Amino acid sequence: MDLAPLLAAGVPLLGWTAHSTFLARRLTTARRDPLTGLLTRDGFTARAERLIRRHPERTTVLLIDLDDFKAVNDTHGHAAGDAVLAATAQRLAAWCGTDGIAARLGGDEFAAVVLDAEHRVPALRGQLMHPVGFGTELLPIRASVGTSHPATLLLTEALSAADRQMYADKPGARTARRR
Template identity: 55%
Template sequence: MTNPADVTQVLTVLALAGGWALHASRLYRRLDRSHHDPLTGLWTRDGWTRRAERIIARRQKAAVLLADLDGFKPVNDVHGHAAGDAVLAAAGERLTAWCGTHGVAGRLGGDEFVAVVVDDDRLDDRLADLAELLRQPVEHQGVTLTVGASIGAARLAALPEPTLSAALTAADQAMYRVKGRTRRGRRLLLAPAFAALRSLPQRLRLAA
């Protein structure tokens, strides 16, 4: 015959286990949300960095890019922060779709975005596609909003030190090297060929 005390003890243990499991699940969801940007849904800097490191460790061929929205401040100044938020949210959705299942996108803050993707023979064309994608208008409360995007990218395999930190530095230099030359943000540069900008294929130097 089952001892009532034993049954009570088992039920108590199960209740405690269930309570801890629920608590752990809620804690995990809170931690997960803390690593996501609430506006765009992209990974924040810390969350993105951890995932980018894992991708680089698994794949010898990877590329890191930084994208900065050109003309974003006037959108905020003229149309308000809600319009600016709509542009940022659209940029996040487009970057996520562009990355696909084998890449990871993040938002570093403001209007600056980051991504790590697989480096392949189509990377140059894909970067040009991203520049065009981020230039597409955003409709917000009956107003058409348009920004550009300066993009700098770095192939890990082309760097003397194939690390995430080195790739971010190279991509950042590439982005700011062309940012002052752009009109509506329609250029991009693939690091580390800074000095050879004029020799890059035309598709990498989209006409301003």
């Protein structure tokens, strides 16, 4: 039996399979924040929209922003800031559990879409207020949390509503939007 035709077809197929696997892994990695392990905005959006479409009446959209986070970096250094971000991500992911999706959108801003969570939001606020250990110090943190229930199936509208509520929750309750 002549193996040349099988090898001629099999080798490229093996190469394409390896390349596809490599690209899939790279894409998965690109959709995860390397510091926190949470989804990035791109990885979060598709999954969150799917969850909202499947369960619009049970979905809560949250936006979380760490208050005065810049002061942590300026006072204690970026390693301390990284510790605060990682602890926040861990607390948010644990709170979401298997009923939700958590993401780090960028900087000190996080988001989540969770099923049947409205009554659990106060517990999340409390968890996010616990100081974060860094070396021999306990770093005080405060987080503002905004929630919304998607009246439509659009994630962007739900995030905008949560953003408005989050800024109303901030210390001093500034009414002006950032940026």
